[in-house]
Amino acid sequence: MKFQTLELAHDARIATITLNRPEKRNALSFQLLEETLTAFDEVERSDALVLILTGSGKAFCAGLDLDELKTLIGKSHAENIEDSRRMVRIFRRLYDFPKPTIAAVNGAAIAGGTGLATMCDFTLAVPEAKFGYTEVRIGFVPAIVSSILIWQVGHKIARDLLLSGRIFDAVEAHRFGLVNEIVPAEHLMTRARELAGQLIENSPSSVRATKRLVNSFISSQLDQQIAQAVEDNARIRSTDDFREGIAAFLEKRKPRWSGR
Secondary structure, three states: OOOOOEEEEEEOOEEEEEEOOHHHOOOEOHHHHHHHHHHHHHHHHOOOOEEEEEEOOOEEEOOEOHHHHHHOOOOOHHHHHHHHHHHHHHHHHHHOOOOOEEEEEOOEEEOHHHHHHHHOOEEEEOOOOEEEOOHHHHOOOOHHHHHHHHHHHOHHHHHHHHHHOOEEEHHHHHHHOOOOEEOOHHHHHHHHHHHHHHHHOOOHHHHHHHHHHHHHOOHHHHHHHHHHHHHHHHHHHHOHHHHHHHHHHHHOOOOOOOOO
């Protein structure tokens, strides 16, 4: 398939998906989300044994696209539920992908971008990379990513990152265990391919079975948490604070919260 928002390349049994909207800092449009899911399907069906996910330009992924953000105000509850489920599909598909996945984080990975980067089995990041679950700063709830983040880092660190909405760097992300390695930018893709080569040396059936086993330890709890997250994510969009947060963000001003 010919993609408009990403590039898919195959080489030496390694598939590389490059988010390719550099002018938008690879922000998540609905088209990009759908094309990424299609690319995942193609990689799963291919003879590739490892998937690398990266971004073009100076950013990995800047979160939800501003044009998409504008459309969220005024949607019905049913529409908000479907939007939430769309985000679940992309994150859960990546988290449960049957082949090993490597995120090569070449720059900022914010909100949904942090989610994509940390859902991979391995996360490599350049020293300049920035991360952040910034949803609370604009009236969102980081519901979907939070369900997996808590399993990854524990409640205390998750509360810090989710409630503050602060930006943190690659060093801190590494300390939390969200980043496996910090790699100079000029060596990022070389190191990602080197790691992919090491994974390819292992038995593909054993790797698949091991990944499936590890994920199965929390799958039932995760299913319940994500179902709740979808509802919470949709519900927050009917609040005054959500509408104010979006408006303030788009108008580049400080929000005036009402708490409603």
